[in-house]
Amino acid sequence: MADPTRRAVIETLLKGPASVSDLHAPHAMAMPSFLKHIRKLEDAGLVTSQKTGRTRMIHIEAAPMRAAEDWLSRQRKLWEGRLDRLQTLAEALERKPQ
């Protein structure tokens, strides 16, 4: 979910639930194109929606957001480990330059 449109939608939804057209407004893109992004967010479970009358309200889902943050945390630790190993490697190469 690295897509800028999708990220912006998430960001907007943090201010509260919104209708599809509200969410659509700031994006210079045709509705059907935009709807695809909403569908992907729904498929990913980041967002839920319910239709009342002819408007569909989109709500952000807390659980997967927390999951996303956990994932980032874990990734960061992984990279920390990598940097450590890189450090070790650099030192090893320095000791035997050839």
Place this chain on the structure above:
Amino acid sequence: MADPTRRAVIETLLKGPASVSDLHAPHAMAMPSFLKHIRKLEDAGLVTSQKTGRTRMIHIEAAPMRAAEDWLSRQRKLWEGRLDRLQTLAEALERKPQ
């Protein structure tokens, strides 16, 4: 650079520089396909290479690795902020259920 092949290559290179064929060996993929991944890593600056005779050695680059970790750090903080706002939002919605 979310591709699993590329990630595995980086992981291997943390053990030290390696030739293209060494890196290729564990991946069930034709050489030209694999080479494309190496090229992308080079284009992204994560890796450098030099050819001696007919073999090309690939080296990992420290600076962009550090940059990657910084980026992850920043992202994590962003998501922390988002979770905070989500919390606030949830509380607000609870107070006025309709």
Place this chain on the structure above:
DNA sequence: TGATTACTTAGCCATATGGCTAACCAACTT
């Protein structure tokens, strides 16, 4: 009822991604 609004469906298009084979060159090995 007729028009407008808010989506929705269907289908087309360009580009990107990750894979393949075939053929090639250059550098060793025998």
Place this chain on the structure above:
DNA sequence: AAGTTGGTTAGCCATATGGCTAAGTAATCA
């Protein structure tokens, strides 16, 4: 010199992604 090895180039292919238009449906407004 002939063969093998390590890498490279070129070009094809399937699928995915992110965009579009055109045409629909259903709800609400005038």
